[in-house]
Amino acid sequence: MDFEKVGTCIIINNKNFDRSTGRGPRNGTDRDAEALLKCFRNLGFDVTVHNDCSRAKMEAVLKEVSEQDHKNSACFTCILLSHGKEEGLIYGTDGLTSIKELAAHFRGDRCKTLVEKPKLFFIQACQETELDNSIQADSGFVNETDAQQHYKVPVEADFLFAYSTAPGCYSWQSPGTGSWFIQSLCDVLNEHGKSLDLIKILTRVNLRMARNFQSRTDDPDMSKQQIPSIASMLTKLLYFRK
Template sequence: MNVRNGTDRDAGELYKCFKSLGFDVFIYNDQTCEKMEHLLREASEEDHSDSSCFACILLSHGEEGMIYGTDGAMPIKTMTSMFRGDMCKSLVGKPKLFFIQFSAETATQDHNEMSSHLLHQACRGSEFDDGIQTDSGPPNDTMETDANPRHKIPVEADFLFAYSTVPGYYSWRNPGRGSWFVQALCNVLNEFGKQLEIMQILTRVNYMVATSFESWSEDPRFSEKKQIPCVVSMLTKELYFN
């Protein structure tokens, strides 16, 4: 696979950010598919009884439903299914967070609030988002549910997936600053990570990516494009990092 310029910046910022939130952070670079599966299987088989949350961040080339190692692609579902309630008992009823930033090469540029640099597209699809003039508002309150160990819960419960873009669309990355999604995620977590609930945090991330960034290129096909992250939540309780 091609070098993902800017990914080291993303990884470094994410390390500092999640470390400050109380996570034990481990970084693994340039892994084969077999090695990625092995590392996640090891993590799923650990005893997480003393942990309150698990987070996995994937920074790689990819496409819808698939992620690339150094030697090919594998289904994201293969990686996440190891943490299902019937596979990872010590994380039952606990939040399992997956943040997924895909990247691929293209010769386009970034035009955000202060910079214009070479950018790279992401591969979750082939469509571009041209943007539209509109207003947006804050999210409504979320519902909190109590876990009862005597009740069954779905094996897919308590997962959250935060994708850098919606299915079918490109996302963007600045080789000097990192990806738009990770920049926004770290900015919001650094400022509000110990104050706001996770869905409030990710709503602010969505807003920042949607309003603070726009692509620029001499090729009009790649210019003035927008991006919106995508959050899929199966959480059953509110989550605060404090």
């Protein structure tokens, strides 16, 4: 993380939804947004919160950030707080949109100043393949025979997606205290964010979720526990700087 800045953190906090979506308000999400704002600022990020974003607004916010110059930043983080449906889809205030399409603005062939830098997506929401192209890296692979030889980096490299729950499962949230996942994430980051690498941090979040949380529900068909899932394409261990 030895860059001038740690990087930008965008939080999209969707609480209220159009009647046409059939989705009610996400009471408790403001607790999550507040905890995340403090946590990621403490890690050194420049944090911006966008509340109640439509599909078009979510797209516009992330596209604008992807077109900025990140050459002096070590990484990028996006946190999506919203209703979800099936795997890979999340609600704007006016309907569903694709997480993959939102993240695609930061692919190596579209956002050149974040090539070989971590692009982190944390998704708090309830919960399919494409061939990967390559993009030329700025830095060269140095060996004894050819110090100028270059290597290619897959455009999907260095992404990490941390989902609040496993595919096909429910994601629990308390109106009074916020979501299990985000509150656990902030607690572990506040305690270990400047000492452990990110995968170890997220593994501790999984452990905390597995051991410490159980829902209260009278519906026997609903899972009463929750385990997050991690999809990592990172190519290096990620430590936030002390």
